[in-house]
Amino acid sequence: MKKANILIGTILGLALAVPVYAMPDMTKTTQGVTPASITFQKGKVAETMNSGGYTYILLDNGSTKTWFATPEMQVKVGDEVELESGMQVEGFTSKTLNKKFDHIIFSAGTPEQAAHMKATSDKMGNMGSMSDMGSMGMSVPRGQDSKIIQGLKVEKATGANAYNIEEIINQAKELNNKTIQVKGQVVRVLPGIMKRNWVHIKDGTGTNGANEIVVTTQDLPTIGQIVTVTGVLHAKKDFGSGYKYKTIIEDATVK
Numbered sequence: 001m002k003k004a005n006i007l008i009g010t011i012l013g014l015a016l017a018v019p020v021y022a023m024p025d026m027t028k029t030t031q032g033v034t035p036a037s038i039t040f041q042k043g044k045v046a047e048t049m050n051s052g053g054y055t056y057i058l059l060d061n062g063s064t065k066t067w068f069a070t071p072e073m074q075v076k077v078g079d080e081v082e083l084e085s086g087m088q089v090e091g092f093t094s095k096t097l098n099k100k101f102d103h104i105i106f107s108a109g110t111p112e113q114a115a116h117m118k119a120t121s122d123k124m125g126n127m128g129s130m131s132d133m134g135s136m137g138m139s140v141p142r143g144q145d146s147k148i149i150q151g152l153k154v155e156k157a158t159g160a161n162a163y164n165i166e167e168i169i170n171q172a173k174e175l176n177n178k179t180i181q182v183k184g185q186v187v188r189v190l191p192g193i194m195k196r197n198w199v200h201i202k203d204g205t206g207t208n209g210a211n212e213i214v215v216t217t218q219d220l221p222t223i224g225q226i227v228t229v230t231g232v233l234h235a236k237k238d239f240g241s242g243y244k245y246k247t248i249i250e251d252a253t254v255k
Contacts, residue, residue: 045079067101070109084108153204157183157228165213166205172235172247180233186225219254227254
């Protein structure tokens with residue numbers, strides 16, 4: 001697995017409809033993160049690069065130049081583009097690009113991409129608009145949809161502490177505060193929130209394969225990747241402000 005600290009270093013696609021899976025409301029500013037105005041910014045592409053399913057764009061509006069990170073898109077230097085303002089982050093470092101962005105905006109992309117993200121978000125039960133939530137609806141980023149294998153049944157991890165997601169949900173009380181191992185497909189990646197990456201995985205268990213668990217980690221897998229997660233399970237985790245998880249695996253390694 002690539003430990004690429006490449007892509008979106010903060011709030012991307014948050015808040016599922018069910019409160020137990022919601023992540024902190026990013027309209028409440030976290031360290032280094034500031035909500036941007038709910039607008040689109042126009043300008044010319046001064047510099048661009050693709051990495052890990054995302055596109056980095058240095059947007060020149062004629063008076064200032066600002067870095068944006070968006071779902072992967074095809075642009076070239078000199079193109080005129082319009083990007084959603086999204087969320088501002090200070091001092092984000094991409095290890096894979098070996099580049100530090102003093103200031104960068106994480107964006108749902110063009111108006112078309114933003115509409116696509118909201119439609120996807122709504123289908124998955126997200127509440128409100130992406131901008132209202134201070135998020136970019138990045139659960140299934142455009143350009144990576146094909147990497148997620150719908151209906152995939154992932155083989156259970158092996159070992160004494162290995163479980164599938166259904167077993168973890170059903171045995172959450174007994175497994176609370178214990179180190180466990182689970183294998184699954186990455187379906188959502190939310191990097192850099194509260195100094196950790198939030199990874200959602202599914203393994204095909206549950207009704208229509210709906211079982212999903214959230215993992216916090218310093219590793220950064222890509223959407224669609226089959227990974228083995230090892231970390232401490234916490235049941236009924238409460239981050240405050242009404243944001244609770246019935247189950248979450250924290251401080252995990254993702255390989």
